[in-house]
Amino acid sequence: MSPRINSQADIENVSLFQETKSILQDNNIKLKKKYGQNYLIDSFKRKKIINFANLNNEDTVLEIGSGIGTLSLEIAKKAKKLIAIEQDPIIYNILRKRIKDNGIDNIELINEDALNTDFPKFNKIVSNLPYQISSPITFKFLEYNFDLAILMYQKEFAKRMKVNVSTKNYSRLSAMLYFKGNVEFLDDLSPKAFFPPPKITSTVIKLTPKEKHPEMSIINNEYTKIAKALFQHKKKKVINALIDSRHEIGYSDKKELRSILNKYDLAIFNEKVIATSPEDILGLSIAIKDIIK
Numbered sequence: 001m002s003p004r005i006n007s008q009a010d011i012e013n014v015s016l017f018q019e020t021k022s023i024l025q026d027n028n029i030k031l032k033k034k035y036g037q038n039y040l041i042d043s044f045k046r047k048k049i050i051n052f053a054n055l056n057n058e059d060t061v062l063e064i065g066s067g068i069g070t071l072s073l074e075i076a077k078k079a080k081k082l083i084a085i086e087q088d089p090i091i092y093n094i095l096r097k098r099i100k101d102n103g104i105d106n107i108e109l110i111n112e113d114a115l116n117t118d119f120p121k122f123n124k125i126v127s128n129l130p131y132q133i134s135s136p137i138t139f140k141f142l143e144y145n146f147d148l149a150i151l152m153y154q155k156e157f158a159k160r161m162k163v164n165v166s167t168k169n170y171s172r173l174s175a176m177l178y179f180k181g182n183v184e185f186l187d188d189l190s191p192k193a194f195f196p197p198p199k200i201t202s203t204v205i206k207l208t209p210k211e212k213h214p215e216m217s218i219i220n221n222e223y224t225k226i227a228k229a230l231f232q233h234k235k236k237k238v239i240n241a242l243i244d245s246r247h248e249i250g251y252s253d254k255k256e257l258r259s260i261l262n263k264y265d266l267a268i269f270n271e272k273v274i275a276t277s278p279e280d281i282l283g284l285s286i287a288i289k290d291i292i293k
């Protein structure tokens with residue numbers, strides 16, 4: 001069915017859709033679900049996403065999952081340099097050719113799994129992320145120094161990034177991000193903005209790293225393990241969640257851990273996990289750090 005055209009934005013969208021379709025057809029590509037290959041075909045949203053990053057000619061931008069270059073070629077026009085990482089070798093080769101055909105010389109294109117490669121130096125990130133790596137790639141970003149990241153996720157995932165203690169979206173992710181980054185919701189994109197359309201709505205967020213929390217820098221390991229253990233049992237009391245996820249903090253014997261924990265007289269043990277703030281979890285991590293293996 002031909003798309004309905006009402007405005008200039010519609011015309012641009014149709015042309016981005018046609019361009020995407022013809023690149024895929026010319027290369028005999030069937031997009032792969034396992035790589036999260038839903039390509040942006042809404043040129044108005046593309047412009048908006050790139051504008052959110054406020055790019056200038058001193059920026060080195062990192063893009064994870066560059067696909068056929070829908071964002072990449074536009075980012076490269078505004079930034080000093082783009083480092084684009086694409087795992088699928090066939091899609092990587094298509095983009096490599098597009099870069100060459102367009103005479104672009106400021107894109108470093110890397111054919112790797114972004115989770116298993118060190119990122120070259122960058123100061124901004126702009127990415128329509130492959131949804132299946134949302135969580136690990138977000139934590140990986142936070143290991144690097146950068147000014148800001150404009151990132152697109154599944155809406156349900158994005159909602160879990162902000163801390164709302166005692167709500168159903170409060171999660172390990174929000175508890176981890178609380179100390180590491182500020183999250184600002186910027187925009188939503190309907191499935192129609194992508195080809196093929198995914199089943200879900202997407203959300204664009206701005207992530208800005210926070211100053212290192214002084215206590216978190218010494219307790220990060222213990223906090224990470226404890227948060228992982230706790231949020232597997234969000235509705236349980238803290239002590240029971242720790243015992244039930246004892247393998248996350250280095251124990252296999254339930255009785256042994258219970259008797260160790262019973263030596264601590266901590267009020268937080270009787271709180272429900274969902275009601276404990278990141279600050280509470282930090283306090284717990286400091287209190288029991290010596291028993292975390």
Ligand SMILES: C[S@@+](CC[C@H](N)C(=O)[O-])C[C@H]1O[C@@H](n2cnc3c(N)ncnc32)[C@H](O)[C@@H]1O
Binds near residue numbers: 038068070129131
């Ligand atoms: C949602 S698409 C975005 C493509 C393009 N940036 C756009 O906006 O249309 C995600 C891309 O990430 C790639 N990808 C998936 N897993 C990856 C990984 N672990 N490392 C690098 N790229 C990956 C996919 O092949 C796909 O091209």
